[in-house]
Amino acid sequence: MKSRHLNILGWVYCCLLIAFLLFPIIIMVPISFGDTDTLHFPPERLSLRWYETVLGDDRWLDSAKLSLWIAIWAAGLATVAGLLVGLVHMRLGRIGVPLRIVLMMPLVAPNVVIATGLFSLLLPLGLLGSPTSLILGHACLAVPLTMVIFLNAADSLDPLLWTAADSLGARWPRILREIVLPNLGISIVAAFLIAFITSWDEVTLAIFVGPIVVPTLPSRMFSFLTEMIDPAVTAIATMLIGVTALIGLLMIILNIVGRKYSAARRQGAGQ
Amino acid sequence: MGKQFNMKTTRQDAASTSQDNAPAGQNALEMRAVTKDYGSLRVLHPTDMTVGAHEFVTLLGPSGSGKSTILSIAAGITAPSGGQVIARGVDITDTAANARNIGMVFQRYTLFPNKSVFDNVAFPLKVRGIPASEKKDMVTHFLELVGLENQAHRFPAEISGGQAQRVALARALVFEPALLLMDEPLGALDRRLRQTLQEEIRRIQQETKVPTLYVTHDQEEAMSLSDRVLILREGHVVADKGPVELYSNPPTLWSAQFLGDANARALEKVFEKDGQTWARTTCGVESPVRKAVEGTRDDLVMLVRPEDCVVVAEGETPAECSGDILPATVRDVTFLGPFRQMHIESDGGWTLKTLVSGDMNLAPGTRVSCGFRRGRPVLAAAD
Known part of the structure; x- marks a missing residue:
């Protein structure tokens, strides 16, 4: 009985939390479908006016394209870097807690501090405002997240699989291609998605060291908002929410698939 | 098992020589004064041992006696601190594991989870570039040998522990290795299954005549399987005899x-x-x-x-x-x-x-x- 009460309480808590956190986000969605010049909730008449405005404006589209490319590159780099940490952990000896904490540092360091530091570092080098700098910065922010994913994945993969493949005559490129990477497939996708999100909605670094003429989408939104409030922003926000929700959904599906997979594997191991 | 299987055609494709090419009486494995130190700790004292051309040799000892160390040195996973490892007269002390042509079965189930039973067994053949048609025959033959020809399409997650070890055995034998190493392969199975598989391992070894080095801490297993038993204690080989002789005339x-x-x-x-x-x-x-x-x-x-x-x-x-x-x-x-x-x-x-x-x-x-x-x-x- 007690656990059932707790269960109900738990759900109530979750619902309240989600409502509290998500209400301001969700309220953007109906506003974006309004047709007034000011933010108005609830909208009096539905229209796609603001979507037309945004999608017809090259400045928004160019920013979106830039953000997309930066996020893809940053996610790719962070995934490879995290994967390498995972492989080291699996093949060359376990990575202990102290080293893990050091590797997690970018996660706890305030972005503003990192951004300020990067700014004064990149300025004399003339690298300020280059997409490459921002890609590298975003990748660094995401590495702790991808690393954690790969460390866990490596822990769940028996290192003896490598030894077994080795004894069967396979060399390391084949072992990596045929054994390790396929078994880490879910983690690779998960790491890429989480790194993608990290870069996609990052504002601080983008403002400090990112491109200026065509800024990233969050950066442009921020500067746009400092000048005026326009329902166009809510349309962009809605689309951003859409992308984020889609990725979140993918992550949940991956999680379920992954758990089923590893449960089946455990069962197969006869435990 | 009926089907007569001809390996002649594939022999030249295999990465290394098959056991039949070796001069008669040459040892499949020989260790000369092999030692292993971890820092100042000597886990294996100078050890001489052999595995004959078709012999089933068991390393028996309590945990920490050095039996797994010997196996791991034989496999090329661990480098010895001293001494020589020789296979059919060739010094393989510094040869990499993947170039030794040695089949290995582990205590834990090491089937590749992303590959079907068939593809697991086919893996060493794929590595050796065996053509698809021959590959299929060989895989089927060895799956029949372990009695799992009906499970070929399944994935490791869908078969039992006992079946997994049979597949692992087929995978370790399919490329006709020069030596088969088994590291407590039945350790994770329950008693009943262990006995069944013991008998099967013995039968398969006698059928394939593959020289085998087997590690266990289970005395019954050692005695029922082996042509010869080596007892290890604290890094020393303290006995090296046939099981009957060893049981009735123990040295210590x-x-x-x-x-x-x-x-x-x-x-x-x-x-x-x-x-x-x-x-x-x-x-x-x-x-x-x-x-x-x-x-x-x-x-x-x-x-x-x-x-x-x-x-x-x-x-x-x-x-x-x-x-x-x-x-x-x-x-x-x-x-x-x-x-x-x-x-x-x-x-x-x-x-x-x-x-x-x-x-x-x-x-x-x-x-x-x-x-x-x-x-x-x-x-x-x-x-």
Whole structure:
């Protein structure tokens, strides 16, 4: 009985939390479908006016394209870097807690501090405002997240699989291609998605060291908002929410698939 | 298994030579003075050992005795600190694991989870670039050998632990390795399954004649499978004999007790009588003995296995015995199904573990007579 009460309480808590956190986000969605010049909730008449405005404006589209490319590159780099940490952990000896904490540092360091530091570092080098700098910065922010994913994945993969493949005559490129990477497939996708999100909605670094003429989408939104409030922003926000929700959904599906997979594997191991 | 399988066509494609190409009588594996140190800790003292051309050799020992270290050096996973590893006359001490042409089965299930049973077994052939049609025949043949031809399409997650180890065995044999290494392959299975698989491993080894080096801590497994058993203790090989010889003539008390139960008693004297060697224990029991090892009275003990103690009711004469008959009292009895294990205490103060028929029901306190079966008591080194 007690656990059932707790269960109900738990759900109530979750619902309240989600409502509290998500209400301001969700309220953007109906506003974006309004047709007034000011933010108005609830909208009096539905229209796609603001979507037309945004999608017809090259400045928004160019920013979106830039953000997309930066996020893809940053996610790719962070995934490879995290994967390498995972492989080291699996093949060359376990990575202990102290080293893990050091590797997690970018996660706890305030972005503003990192951004300020990067700014004064990149300025004399003339690298300020280059997409490459921002890609590298975003990748660094995401590495702790991808690393954690790969460390866990490596822990769940028996290192003896490598030894077994080795004894069967396979060399390391084949072992990596045929054994390790396929078994880490879910983690690779998960790491890429989480790194993608990290870069996609990052504002601080983008403002400090990112491109200026065509800024990233969050950066442009921020500067746009400092000048005026326009329902166009809510349309962009809605689309951003859409992308984020889609990725979140993918992550949940991956999680379920992954758990089923590893449960089946455990069962197969006869435990 | 019916299908006759011809490996001749594939032999030249395989990465290394097949065992039949080796000159007759050449050892599949030979270690010369191989050692292993971890820092200042020596886990393997200079060890010489061999695995003959078609031989099944078992390394038996408690955990930490160095048996897995030897296996791992043979596999090329661990580099020895000293000595030479030789396969068919070729020094392979510095050869990488993937170039040694050695099949290996581990205690944990090491099937590749992303590959089907068929693809797991086909993996070593794929590595060696065997054409698809031959590959299929070979995989099918070895799956038949382990009785899993119907499971080829399944994934490792969908088969049982026992089946997984059979697939692992097929995978380790399919490329006709020069040597098969098995590291406690039945360790994770339950007793019943272990026995079934033991028999199968023996059958498959005899069919394929692949030289095998097998590691276990299970005495029964070692004795039932092997042509030869090496007992390891703290990094030393302390015995190297066939299982029957080893069980009945153990070199030391420790080996004897590691292989099974053994009653042991220190000696008062060793003497000759009627052309036979006799021994007298410290509790005054005299018996003719076999002498498997050299040594003086102080280094030796008399060993009698529980099944060699013949127990009868007081007043009767134990059959087929020689030497003294011990008057004794039953202390406790444990029912084991076909047998009863019984501790008896002789009037001289020697508590003996004995094994009697399951239907022999004697209550604790019963007076009995105990004799040692003729030719069974043996002298072994005390340590």
